[in-house]
Amino acid sequence: MSQNFLDQFLFVALPYVCLFTFFLMTIYRYRMQSFSYSSLSSQFLENKHHFWAVVPFHYGILVVTAGHLVAFAIPRSILAWNSHPLRLYVLEVSALIFGLMTLIGLVGVIVRRLTHSKIRTVTSPTDWVLFAMLLVQAASGIAIALFYPWGSSWFASNLSPYLWSIFKLSPDVTYVAAMPHLVKLHIVLAFVTIGFFPFTRLVHLLVIPNPYLWRKPQVVRWYGTRSKI
Amino acid sequence: MNIRSQVSMVFHLDKCIGCHTCSVACKNVWTDRKGAEYMWWNNVETKPGTGYPTKWEDQEKYKGGWESNGNGKLKIKSTGKMKIIPNIFHNPHMPSIDDYYEPWTYDYQNLFNAPEGTDQPTAVPVSMIDGEKIDVQAGPNWDDDLGGSPIYAEHDPNLQGLSEQQRLQLSSVERLVFFYLPRICNHCLNACCVASCPSGALYKRGEDGIVLIDQKKCRAWRSCVSACPYKKTYFNWFTGKSEKCILCFPRLETGQAPACFHSCVGRIRYLGVLLYDADRIEEVAKLPDDELVEGQRSLVLDPHDPAVIAQAKRNGIADGVIEAAQRSPVYKFVMKWKIALPPHIEFRTLPMLFYVPPMSPVQASKPEDTIQHVSDNLFHDIDDSRVPMKFLANLFGAGHEGGVRYALRKQKAVRWHRRAETVGDVDRETADRMLREADTTREEADAIYELTSLCTFEDRFVIPPMHREQAIEMMKEPHEHREETGFGFVGGPQRGL
Ligand code: SF4
Ligand code: SF4
Numbered sequence: 001m002s003q004n005f006l007d008q009f010l011f012v013a014l015p016y017v018c019l020f021t022f023f024l025m026t027i028y029r030y031r032m033q034s035f036s037y038s039s040l041s042s043q044f045l046e047n048k049h050h051f052w053a054v055v056p057f058h059y060g061i062l063v064v065t066a067g068h069l070v071a072f073a074i075p076r077s078i079l080a081w082n083s084h085p086l087r088l089y090v091l092e093v094s095a096l097i098f099g100l101m102t103l104i105g106l107v108g109v110i111v112r113r114l115t116h117s118k119i120r121t122v123t124s125p126t127d128w129v130l131f132a133m134l135l136v137q138a139a140s141g142i143a144i145a146l147f148y149p150w151g152s153s154w155f156a157s158n159l160s161p162y163l164w165s166i167f168k169l170s171p172d173v174t175y176v177a178a179m180p181h182l183v184k185l186h187i188v189l190a191f192v193t194i195g196f197f198p199f200t201r202l203v204h205l206l207v208i209p210n211p212y213l214w215r216k217p218q219v220v221r222w223y224g225t226r227s228k229i
Numbered sequence: 230m231n232i233r234s235q236v237s238m239v240f241h242l243d244k245c246i247g248c249h250t251c252s253v254a255c256k257n258v259w260t261d262r263k264g265a266e267y268m269w270w271n272n273v274e275t276k277p278g279t280g281y282p283t284k285w286e287d288q289e290k291y292k293g294g295w296e297s298n299g300n301g302k303l304k305i306k307s308t309g310k311m312k313i314i315p316n317i318f319h320n321p322h323m324p325s326i327d328d329y330y331e332p333w334t335y336d337y338q339n340l341f342n343a344p345e346g347t348d349q350p351t352a353v354p355v356s357m358i359d360g361e362k363i364d365v366q367a368g369p370n371w372d373d374d375l376g377g378s379p380i381y382a383e384h385d386p387n388l389q390g391l392s393e394q395q396r397l398q399l400s401s402v403e404r405l406v407f408f409y410l411p412r413i414c415n416h417c418l419n420a421c422c423v424a425s426c427p428s429g430a431l432y433k434r435g436e437d438g439i440v441l442i443d444q445k446k447c448r449a450w451r452s453c454v455s456a457c458p459y460k461k462t463y464f465n466w467f468t469g470k471s472e473k474c475i476l477c478f479p480r481l482e483t484g485q486a487p488a489c490f491h492s493c494v495g496r497i498r499y500l501g502v503l504l505y506d507a508d509r510i511e512e513v514a515k516l517p518d519d520e521l522v523e524g525q526r527s528l529v530l531d532p533h534d535p536a537v538i539a540q541a542k543r544n545g546i547a548d549g550v551i552e553a554a555q556r557s558p559v560y561k562f563v564m565k566w567k568i569a570l571p572p573h574i575e576f577r578t579l580p581m582l583f584y585v586p587p588m589s590p591v592q593a594s595k596p597e598d599t600i601q602h603v604s605d606n607l608f609h610d611i612d613d614s615r616v617p618m619k620f621l622a623n624l625f626g627a628g629h630e631g632g633v634r635y636a637l638r639k640q641k642a643v644r645w646h647r648r649a650e651t652v653g654d655v656d657r658e659t660a661d662r663m664l665r666e667a668d669t670t671r672e673e674a675d676a677i678y679e680l681t682s683l684c685t686f687e688d689r690f691v692i693p694p695m696h697r698e699q700a701i702e703m704m705k706e707p708h709e710h711r712e713e714t715g716f717g718f719v720g721g722p723q724r725g726l
Binding site for chain 2: 042199
């Protein structure tokens with residue numbers, strides 16, 4: 001009974017609270033405090049170790065997150081892809097490589113922020129909490145990949161339906177209830193990170209510069225529309 | 230033709246005394262804040278010297294500005310368009326704080342709190358970033374007045390193309406020479422900072438051409454810092470936003486000259502409107518190096534030409550602005566007299582701040598010094614001057630001497646014309662011949678003399694009416710505006726978490 005209650009709390013209540021916070025607060029912050037939307041880059045204060053930490057971390061986490069999203073969005077195609085063992089290996093190994101890149105990059109980021117006193121001054125307590133969360137998340141992700149292999153398949157077949165059930169507003173925890181603890185930790189932390197997201201520097205993810213590639217090089221702003229003058 | 234107006238500037242280098250009053254005025258008004266301590270939106274450099282940030286002119290190092298690759302395309306050297314994707318996490322050409330200097334203060338408390346001892350307590354320098362003690366190795370104007378020449382002056386990127394002998398001469402004790410180069414953002418027509426911003430946070434104001442960074446849209450991608458070849462956008466390490474010279478637009482809008490202009494002791498600064506054809510910007514920016522100076526001039530339109538006036542009105546330029554353009558001192562220096570030149574036009578941003586190149590002392594070792602009445606060449610000292618022509622040409626002519634020589638000859642002719650008029654130790658005939666050879670007339674020379682030496686505040690700054698009342702937020706019903714967008718900032722601009 002209590003196990004069931006805990007599952008309900010962790011995999012139903014918590015996700016909704018976190019998702020709700022995410023949407024509400026990112027929009028609120030964007031509207032009321034758009035000045036605070038910044039990647040808060042520290043490259044200016046330390047330019048040498050920056051490359052070796054930040055670059056692997058970003059490429060790693062982007063690919064890994066994108067992978068999770070794809071498996072969530074189109075689980076059947078993933079399963080079809082994985083039906084061939086060789087393709088399954090390729091997918092698993094590359095996921096692991098990018099996972100390791102994330103972890104190594106993240107450790108680099110943390111070490112860099114700890115060792116350079118100038119960078120320490122621009123690191124807020126929130127940043128440290130965030131780094132700790134991401135560290136546990138990356139480490140648990142890699143551990144899952146090692147101890148519970150073929151994650152790309154079981155994610156698509158078991159977790160994707162659970163996530164969809166959350167989004168369809170008819171939560172069904174039977175899929176996750178049977179998962180090992182490590183996987184549960186990973187899921188819970190993922191939702192907590194999403195809930196924490198609007199209060200951290202992660203918001204820069206939402207303002208990645210897409211129109212840049214299409215816009216004209218020169219930007220001109222007028223007081224009003226020119227015809228009105 | 231698409232006519233726009235641009236508040237443009239002229240700095241008369243022959244008058245700059247290197248007092249840094251301008252820098253201090255700017256610092257006190259705009260950058261005396263956390264995160265901005267190291268920024269000098271206005272700075273004054275000693276030339277030859279490496280400047281601020283160190284060697285900013287060396288685009289092999291910083292990759293600032295545009296490059297025109299043979300097939301008629303203009304490209305941002307650092308991280309334009311596609312290159313931004315792999316480089317957004319780490320900007321490969323970005324200067325770091327070490328290229329400027331680490332701002333510091335002194336631990337004055339130590340003078341009061343030091344424990345009793347046998348030695349005098351001192352106020353040691355501490356970093357304004359992390360508060361740690363620092364060993365100060367660089368600072369604003371570290372190489373002022375040629376201080377530390379072997380480290381700084383000798384590495385001036387403008388020395389490129391100078392002969393070994395000329396370089397030696399520049400650093401030999403008795404022939405040492407320098408001049409000052411005050412710098413602010415040039416509010417360029419083809420601004421590389423604007424073009425490089427992934428967020429589109431930088432923009433040029435349509436009405437006056439001032440280039441600004443929208444602080445609410447800047448996301449610290451830092452592209453502008455790398456892209457500006459003049460290194461006039463700065464990264465605020467505390468707020469995580471880039472900042473730059475705003476040409477004191479709140480002052481301009483109320484009819485006052487920018488703080489650095491207003492406070493300039495040498496009265497070297499002029500400000501006025503230029504009308505230009507915005508349709509031709511890209512075409513001009515692509516011209517070969519030696520045609521750039523003339524090309525940029527060809528963009529600027531004659532504000533007295535009825536056709537230009539009619540078109541300007543059609544393009545929505547207010548009558549007051551056209552009138553200001555007609556009285557613009559900048560138009561006179563740049564277009565009529567052609568004695569003001571853009572800095573490093575080869576960066577292809579089409580800067581709208583122009584410099585009158587400085588006259589320099591003639592070589593002390595020449596037997597006949599100032600002027601040789603007998604010689605056929607009355608301008609010999611311009612080519613023999615202590616600052617090699619090539620050096621000035623690298624700064625103000627993309628390496629081509631023609632424009633600089635023209636400006637210097639005219640300035641010299643004006644001097645000797647005035648000498649003939651007032652002191653009388655130069656005969657009229659020689660003076661007139663000089664005027665002729667320098668492509669000028671007595672009337673023009675007098676006009677140049679007046680605007681250079683006798684200029685009042687009103688002569689130097691012809692500030693156009695800025696017509697803020699036309700701004701969109703003012704055209705709206707205030708209540709409606711408030712309902713739609715609220716009051717803007719809630720709680721002031723704060724560093725994000
Ligand atoms: S000088 Fe630099 S910052 Fe100023 S407009 Fe030109 S490119 Fe932009
Ligand atoms: S205040 Fe004027 S004279 Fe003094 S350094 Fe600045 S530009 Fe030169």
